[in-house]
Amino acid sequence: MNLKQKIVAVLLAIVALFGGGYTATKVGSVSEGSAYTSTTTYNGAGAINLTKDVVLKSYGGTFGSFVITGAVAGSIIFYDANTKDASTTALGASSTLAIFPASTAAGTYTFDTAFSRGLLVSFSSATAIPTSTITFR
Secondary structure, three states: OOHHHHHHHHHHHHHHHHHHHOOOOOOOOOOOOOOOEEEEOEOOOOOEOOOOEEEEEOOOEEEEEEEEOOOOOOOEEEEEOOOOOOOOOOOOOOEEEEEEOOOOOOEEEEEEEEEOOOEEEEEOOOOOOOOEEEEEO
């Protein structure tokens, strides 16, 4: 082995030993912490997964979308709130994010809107819950 080959071999050994300073790059369309959480109104067995009034998130975040795949028999309202006053229909210190009337067409309704108190979904009755998916983060 000549001197040139010995130098190349030593340099390759050093690169192999220390990894050459290469750092793997993360690839994907969503940065960490930016992915949406989702919930479905019906589970895989066809049973209702949500109740009439549900707090999906109890602190600030983003309401992503509401994907309706089945019939809407009653109204659905999304609130920026984390509690529902059982004695009235009013929500203390809240604001309405979206209202879907009965018979809303199936489709994807995208919002990407911020909420500060929490995300509460209210169905007009426990039997008026459509087959759907709600995304939020």
